[in-house]
Amino acid sequence: MTLLEAIENPFKPKAARIVRHYDLIKDHRFFQIRHIDMKKAMSFSYNPGQFIMLSIPGVGESPFSISSTPSRPGILELGVRRVGKLTESLFQKRDNDVVYIRGPYGNGFKLDKMVDRDLIIVAGGLGVIPLRSILYYVLDNRDQFKRVFFLYGARTPNEFLFKTEFFQLKNRKDIECLYTVDKSDAEWPHATGVVTKLFKNIPEIDPRETTAVVVGPPVMYKFVIDEFLKLKIPKNQIQLSLERRMKCGIGKCGHCAIEHLYTCMDGPVFTYWDTLHFRELI
Amino acid sequence: MRRQNHVFAKGKVAHMRILKMQSKFLDVFLESLSKFGNLYGPTHKNGLLSYNRLENISDLVITDEHPMIPIKKLFHPMQFTMMNFDEKGFTPDYSKIEKRVIIGVHPCEIHSLLILDDIFMREPMDPYYAQLRQNSAIIGFSCLPTENSLCYSTDTDIVEEGFDLFFVNLDEYFLVWVGSSLGHDMIYEREEFFDMDVSHDDIQKYVKWRQKKNKMFKKSFEFDSMPDIMELSYDSEIWEEFAKICLSCGQCSMVCPTCNCYTVTDVFDVTNETRGRRDRFWDSCMFVDYSLVAGGHNFRASRANRLKLWYGHKLKTFGKDYGRPGCVGCGRCVDSCPVDINVLTISEALITKEVPKK
Amino acid sequence: MTEISNTKLAVAKPKVGIYGFTGCAGDQLLIIHTEDEILNLFNSVDIRSFVMASSNPIEEELDVAFVEGSISTEEEREHILKIRKRAKILVAIGNCAVSGGPQAMFTGDNTFEKRMNKVYGNVNFLTAPLEAKPIDAFVEVDYYLPGCPISAPQAFALISRLIHGAIPESYPHPVCHECKLNENRCLLLDKIACFGPLTMGGCGSACPNHGLPCVGCWGPNDDGNFEHHLELLESFGKTREEILRLIRGYGGHKILKYIEKGGK
Ligand SMILES: Cc1cc2nc3c(=O)[nH]c(=O)nc-3n(C[C@H](O)[C@H](O)[C@H](O)COP(=O)(O)OP(=O)(O)OC[C@H]3O[C@@H](n4cnc5c(N)ncnc54)[C@H](O)[C@@H]3O)c2cc1C
Ligand code: SF4
Ligand code: SF4
Ligand code: SF4
Ligand code: SF4
Ligand code: FES
Numbered sequence: 001m002t003l004l005e006a007i008e009n010p011f012k013p014k015a016a017r018i019v020r021h022y023d024l025i026k027d028h029r030f031f032q033i034r035h036i037d038m039k040k041a042m043s044f045s046y047n048p049g050q051f052i053m054l055s056i057p058g059v060g061e062s063p064f065s066i067s068s069t070p071s072r073p074g075i076l077e078l079g080v081r082r083v084g085k086l087t088e089s090l091f092q093k094r095d096n097d098v099v100y101i102r103g104p105y106g107n108g109f110k111l112d113k114m115v116d117r118d119l120i121i122v123a124g125g126l127g128v129i130p131l132r133s134i135l136y137y138v139l140d141n142r143d144q145f146k147r148v149f150f151l152y153g154a155r156t157p158n159e160f161l162f163k164t165e166f167f168q169l170k171n172r173k174d175i176e177c178l179y180t181v182d183k184s185d186a187e188w189p190h191a192t193g194v195v196t197k198l199f200k201n202i203p204e205i206d207p208r209e210t211t212a213v214v215v216g217p218p219v220m221y222k223f224v225i226d227e228f229l230k231l232k233i234p235k236n237q238i239q240l241s242l243e244r245r246m247k248c249g250i251g252k253c254g255h256c257a258i259e260h261l262y263t264c265m266d267g268p269v270f271t272y273w274d275t276l277h278f279r280e281l282i
Numbered sequence: 283m284r285r286q287n288h289v290f291a292k293g294k295v296a297h298m299r300i301l302k303m304q305s306k307f308l309d310v311f312l313e314s315l316s317k318f319g320n321l322y323g324p325t326h327k328n329g330l331l332s333y334n335r336l337e338n339i340s341d342l343v344i345t346d347e348h349p350m351i352p353i354k355k356l357f358h359p360m361q362f363t364m365m366n367f368d369e370k371g372f373t374p375d376y377s378k379i380e381k382r383v384i385i386g387v388h389p390c391e392i393h394s395l396l397i398l399d400d401i402f403m404r405e406p407m408d409p410y411y412a413q414l415r416q417n418s419a420i421i422g423f424s425c426l427p428t429e430n431s432l433c434y435s436t437d438t439d440i441v442e443e444g445f446d447l448f449f450v451n452l453d454e455y456f457l458v459w460v461g462s463s464l465g466h467d468m469i470y471e472r473e474e475f476f477d478m479d480v481s482h483d484d485i486q487k488y489v490k491w492r493q494k495k496n497k498m499f500k501k502s503f504e505f506d507s508m509p510d511i512m513e514l515s516y517d518s519e520i521w522e523e524f525a526k527i528c529l530s531c532g533q534c535s536m537v538c539p540t541c542n543c544y545t546v547t548d549v550f551d552v553t554n555e556t557r558g559r560r561d562r563f564w565d566s567c568m569f570v571d572y573s574l575v576a577g578g579h580n581f582r583a584s585r586a587n588r589l590k591l592w593y594g595h596k597l598k599t600f601g602k603d604y605g606r607p608g609c610v611g612c613g614r615c616v617d618s619c620p621v622d623i624n625v626l627t628i629s630e631a632l633i634t635k636e637v638p639k640k
Numbered sequence: 641m642t643e644i645s646n647t648k649l650a651v652a653k654p655k656v657g658i659y660g661f662t663g664c665a666g667d668q669l670l671i672i673h674t675e676d677e678i679l680n681l682f683n684s685v686d687i688r689s690f691v692m693a694s695s696n697p698i699e700e701e702l703d704v705a706f707v708e709g710s711i712s713t714e715e716e717r718e719h720i721l722k723i724r725k726r727a728k729i730l731v732a733i734g735n736c737a738v739s740g741g742p743q744a745m746f747t748g749d750n751t752f753e754k755r756m757n758k759v760y761g762n763v764n765f766l767t768a769p770l771e772a773k774p775i776d777a778f779v780e781v782d783y784y785l786p787g788c789p790i791s792a793p794q795a796f797a798l799i800s801r802l803i804h805g806a807i808p809e810s811y812p813h814p815v816c817h818e819c820k821l822n823e824n825r826c827l828l829l830d831k832i833a834c835f836g837p838l839t840m841g842g843c844g845s846a847c848p849n850h851g852l853p854c855v856g857c858w859g860p861n862d863d864g865n866f867e868h869h870l871e872l873l874e875s876f877g878k879t880r881e882e883i884l885r886l887i888r889g890y891g892g893h894k895i896l897k898y899i900e901k902g903g904k
Contacts, residue, residue, distance in 0.1 A: 009374045010406040057367040058550040059806045085807040254543030260599035529837040536820035550800035552680040570863035571812040620828035
């Protein structure tokens, strides 16, 4: 059967090595991984907002957003929360251990809708992991975008991811970073309160020339989108990323279905306008 | 644009040929097809009709009834090993793929495969489904409606593509449609059985048969207006009524020929080494864990929401680039659901706003 | 579910103990010895205690303890508490350990009985209640392998994951799932009182494969529609009492608890 060799099996994951890892906060770990096949490592191209399927043989496979930027090829970065079977086994891995990955999957953020516009990026909780990709992409291609606002809210200072990195970003002049926590402590140097409170710090924008991006826990979307709408940003210029259970990543297993769409192929990034047509919302 | 990567496209004949075969030749002819692959078809297994490998052509059961488990099981196997793994990585397991000739496939079943093609053959192709499909010939057979057949309502009672040969039973003889060059080769092998001249009378007889068949349907439903009714009924309390009685047993997904959902699980061998397999098996959106994501958030915890997704796929839209809902009118949900939730009761309830009484 | 945080069981041979209490003689794993895997199993683990082989079974720390049988004496109760203390992971295997088994058939923790009476009228108990309870009535159980006998594929899938330091996967679907994959006609269509939809799968739909209704021995499927299922069976002409007795007869008292709660 010659066809057998001819068809590349899209389910077959490729070996990748954990290059480095460290804990972001409790039960949240940062991983840098690289395809063992160097050619694959360098040619692996993706968009911010896409995800990979990561396998540990015998344990299973799960989707994870790519947190690194395609503008720095070679190494893929992930931020992983320990919640169950696969993530538990991943947390047992050490540097140089091998995992298996396939992808990239999903559509990613619509970059063409951001170029030459102001950009407002709003992250809540774990949502900052995929948004970190677009953030660095934008900073690496800074001249393509107008003003950039990065709003990030966590529940407590101890749950604030990428603290060192993001605090340093605050020193940059070409991006406005606004951070908040719901409940602060004595050492917390930034705002306190829910992320929507940060909107008052955004100067006047031209809504037609602005693209907004939001990723966070399901409950957050409604409130943040309301703020975008108050700023009069058109619904199709608001992008968000949805999470669904995923078993295949390529539109076969059905698990990520939202009505007749498959989040893994038709998403995970949708515009707010798209989601208005979904009866089962976020 | 529809189904441009369809497996049959390569061998499609522009004008379908129609031939005639006397019924007495059927068994010998079907047996001769083993030259083209292992023969499969409906057989009796524990008193139920089931698609299986035919050890003997006499095992083949051609009736108007459908096997309880639809033909998808031959292309999207219920349970199989996708890959084996060891410390060197994953190796695909294609051991299920073989040349096959599948005999006795009814029109709705062929339609269901065309719908599954849209999912599994969409890029990137599912290599398991695609290869099973590419290595299988479909020998279709006409049938007459049974108790719960709904294919007249869903417009899937006849097929124009998706088969290599299609036999229409006109009692003393069959009219045989040739749907692919492979089908042509099959005929060519036993040319002596076939009459190339189909007369006007034969066509008349076929038209009469169609008319008779059309009158035999006992049940029907408003398939064409369902997409709109579904859209308008998203918040209908009818869903809650059905949700109260649904057992979440998932049988509807197993028996529906156009449910494609599956889940994947890894199994280690019982050794200290890294060795084992990655298996895949049928799943259903009726099961509670189907939409569960990390943190225990479940987008479809309620039975009502699960039913809405299921019937959305069957009666509203399925897949992205084409509008056709997934139901092909086979009637299996009507046969199988222990609490009578099916396309008939759902469509009726959504139209009349009343849950049908048993 | 307990986390097996940073225990890399795969590094060394995991230390395993097998214990049998009332009802079982520690032989569940041996019952499935005809399978090739059992040989591999004994090569992959270091069996420290085997209740039949050793007279003084618990003397050291264990990675995994497999426990069979129900607890019906004070001595057994103390013993299980000790095992729990020494074992990182405790797996209850077989129906007696998981649900109490036939010994627990009429287990009268009286309050339960009273509540039952309140909810379902006067149910006649045939014999005086015995004090036989499942393992989790006394200690926390990490994983369950129900059945009598247990299912070999399910047991091996769980054990092999534990050997590799991974969290086992539960089978989150009702018996009907496997029943359909085995191409059985649904017994409910013939008005036979099958408990498949209320029962956790994993048994391979053993009973329906032989035309017999599922009696719930694998324990509850917590997504079951308990309320309507009972109404459905009543519509087949069974009284509620008869239905409850059927469930109780096969160690299904965990299912009864769900029924009592009216499902989820
Ligand atoms: C597009 C996409 C991107 C993602 N990106 C990231 C990311 O960047 N970082 C990240 O950490 N996560 C991300 N996730 C989520 C991540 O995929 C999941 O956390 C991961 O799959 C969990 O796998 P697991 O095997 O560890 O957990 P599982 O063992 O599968 O369990 C996960 C959780 O689901 C629940 N659960 C599962 N099965 C059951 C059951 N049968 N009964 C009850 N509860 C159950 C539990 O509450 C558990 O906490 C992403 C998901 C998607 C879809
Ligand atoms: S609709 Fe019927 S067959 Fe489907 S899950 Fe509910 S009870 Fe079962
Ligand atoms: S109805 Fe449910 S099980 Fe069937 S294809 Fe759609 S999502 Fe999958
Ligand atoms: S919805 Fe029912 S009638 Fe339609 S294809 Fe599926 S099982 Fe057949
Ligand atoms: S026979 Fe029992 S287990 Fe099988 S499908 Fe019917 S209810 Fe479920
Ligand atoms: S994850 Fe399988 S279809 Fe989307």
